[in-house]
Amino acid sequence: MLNNYNTEDKIIAAVDCIIFGFDQKGLKILLIKRDFEPEKGKWSLIGGFLKKSETFDNAAIRILNRLTGFINIYMEQLYTFSKVDRDPVERTISVAYYALINIEEHNEELIEKYSAKWFYVSKIPQLIFDHNEMFERAIKRLRRRASTKPIGFGLLPEKFTMLQLQKLYEAILDKKLDKRNFINKINSLDILIKLDEKDMNSSRKGSFLYKFDQKKYEKKLLDDFTFKL
Amino acid sequence: MLNNYNTEDKIIAAVDCIIFGFDQKGLKILLIKRDFEPEKGKWSLIGGFLKKSETFDNAAIRILNRLTGFINIYMEQLYTFSKVDRDPVERTISVAYYALINIEEHNEELIEKYSAKWFYVSKIPQLIFDHNEMFERAIKRLRRRASTKPIGFGLLPEKFTMLQLQKLYEAILDKKLDKRNFINKINSLDILIKLDEKDMNSSRKGSFLYKFDQKKYEKKLLDDFTFKL
DNA sequence: TAATTTAAGTGTTAAAATCACATTTACAAA
DNA sequence: TTTGTAAATGTGATTTTAACACTTAAATTA
Numbered sequence: 288m289l290n291n292y293n294t295e296d297k298i299i300a301a302v303d304c305i306i307f308g309f310d311q312k313g314l315k316i317l318l319i320k321r322d323f324e325p326e327k328g329k330w331s332l333i334g335g336f337l338k339k340s341e342t343f344d345n346a347a348i349r350i351l352n353r354l355t356g357f358i359n360i361y362m363e364q365l366y367t368f369s370k371v372d373r374d375p376v377e378r379t380i381s382v383a384y385y386a387l388i389n390i391e392e393h394n395e396e397l398i399e400k401y402s403a404k405w406f407y408v409s410k411i412p413q414l415i416f417d418h419n420e421m422f423e424r425a426i427k428r429l430r431r432r433a434s435t436k437p438i439g440f441g442l443l444p445e446k447f448t449m450l451q452l453q454k455l456y457e458a459i460l461d462k463k464l465d466k467r468n469f470i471n472k473i474n475s476l477d478i479l480i481k482l483d484e485k486d487m488n489s490s491r492k493g494s495f496l497y498k499f500d501q502k503k504y505e506k507k508l509l510d511d512f513t514f515k516l
Numbered sequence: 517m518l519n520n521y522n523t524e525d526k527i528i529a530a531v532d533c534i535i536f537g538f539d540q541k542g543l544k545i546l547l548i549k550r551d552f553e554p555e556k557g558k559w560s561l562i563g564g565f566l567k568k569s570e571t572f573d574n575a576a577i578r579i580l581n582r583l584t585g586f587i588n589i590y591m592e593q594l595y596t597f598s599k600v601d602r603d604p605v606e607r608t609i610s611v612a613y614y615a616l617i618n619i620e621e622h623n624e625e626l627i628e629k630y631s632a633k634w635f636y637v638s639k640i641p642q643l644i645f646d647h648n649e650m651f652e653r654a655i656k657r658l659r660r661r662a663s664t665k666p667i668g669f670g671l672l673p674e675k676f677t678m679l680q681l682q683k684l685y686e687a688i689l690d691k692k693l694d695k696r697n698f699i700n701k702i703n704s705l706d707i708l709i710k711l712d713e714k715d716m717n718s719s720r721k722g723s724f725l726y727k728f729d730q731k732k733y734e735k736k737l738l739d740d741f742t743f744k745l
Numbered sequence: 746t747a748a749t750t751t752a753a754g755t756g757t758t759a760a761a762a763t764c765a766c767a768t769t770t771a772c773a774a775a
Numbered sequence: 776t777t778t779g780t781a782a783a784t785g786t787g788a789t790t791t792t793a794a795c796a797c798t799t800a801a802a803t804t805a
Binding site: 292295297299300338340342344366371376377378379380 | 520521524525526527528529565566567568569570571572573593595596598599600605606607608609611
């Protein structure tokens with residue numbers, strides 16, 4: 288005899304995404320002005336509801352894609368939030384994800400269509416529901432993760448300078464780093480490709496561009512290598 | 517006008533607990549023989565369903581308490597599993613938690629009542645649904661967490677010897693540690709209280725017992741102290 | 746009560762990683 | 776060709792980690 292769980296409560300499950308981006312001035316997240324009640328007009332994370340036929344990962348990708356147009360970005364499940372009254376309309380649980388995107392490549396039109404806006408992480412407004420809590424957890428996780436896995440590269444353009452990379456890590460880790468020590472450390476990891484090209488925007492001398500060497504990194508992983516910054 | 521989410525899918529939400537314990541021979545988890553279909557008779561994590569009126573944390577505590585009688589133990593949300601067909605009966609998502617308990621104090625009767633059994637982590641049988649995957653994720657998390665937070669103490673009796681503590685960390689981290697280096701390291705953290713008592717079971721000389729000094733640890737935390745093992 | 750047995754307790758040294766720090770170089774613009 | 780600007784580069788001091796073996800305390804037994 289199959290038990291059919293008939294007596295169990297059913298609830299609505301949502302997904303919310305903390306989308307990180309990075310520009311010269313620092314780390315940001317993408318927020319939207321909520322266009323429906325409750326809390327219409329307030330700032331909110333990007334979210335949506337789970338369909339019966341998909342996983343939370345699927346839902347997160349679907350939702351992120353709808354807003355940004357991106358299809359292949361770093362995304363990780365963060366935590367599941369379930370305070371009973373977190374959504375005033377109805378009992379809803381929400382699985383939060385965080386994503387890292389290259390801010391230069393996002394789709395302007397979509398951003399506009401959804402009245403989305405980038406906010407520096409030091410200036411996040413009050414958000415609906417428990418979204419501030421979600422953000423706090425996300426940035427904590429990002430800080431830990433970025434110092435043990437090379438996920439940060441997802442926030443940069445494909446080609447970047449050492450200084451950009453350093454500024455990125457300074458933004459993520461929220462502390463100043465020493466230039467020489469940083470470069471020495473990165474070089475010792477030996478997971479970047481130094482290109483012949485230079486970025487001539489920042490100085491007369493120009494600074495060399497680098498790429499992250501995904502293949503080399505994966506090969507090293509097999510050899511018990513750990514990224515540690 | 518309040519949107520009421522009427523058109524959204526509703527699903528059943530479950531909680532599953534990976535319960536860690538520790539004895540002289542190593543790290544273990546508590547499993548039960550499932551007494552209802554589907555998969556009746558197979559080994560499974562301890563689980564239950566989320567009620568509309570509780571959070572996942574509440575549900576996890578309730579479920580754990582029903583089985584072990586414990587009320588105040590280290591427990592942490594791990595990950596949310598949502599493969600569409602993970603439960604063959606019905607679409608169900610499950611939030612996994614892991615808990616650390618002092619194996620000596622658990623309630624024998626309850627264990628028997630639920631046909632529960634301890635399994636060494638190196639000898640976990642095939643479990644129902646995606647429970648093996650849950651276990652793998654739990655032990656990975658435990659390993660990381662135990663080396664940055666002093667959670668391991670939850671697995672030991674209140675008073676313990678240095679050797680017990682070392683064996684515990686060897687079991688968690690799954691590697692041999694050097695006795696002198698381990699003691700030096702622990703002592704340098706300065707978060708244990710050395711008692712006047714000795715444990716005379718293990719040797720003629722007897723070995724001193726220690727307690728974890730929660731208050732001192734918390735005070736140090738304020739001072740930007742990090743546990744690192 | 747002296748000798749034996751057993752695990753507990755204890756420090757030092759070498760190697761590696763981290764940290765602090767200042768000058769030279771390449772290039773464009775004037 | 777001189778000047779201005781940011782990029783590029785290396786060394787020594789300090790701290791942390793890792794390897795390693797003998798002495799001590801106490802119960803047991805001869």
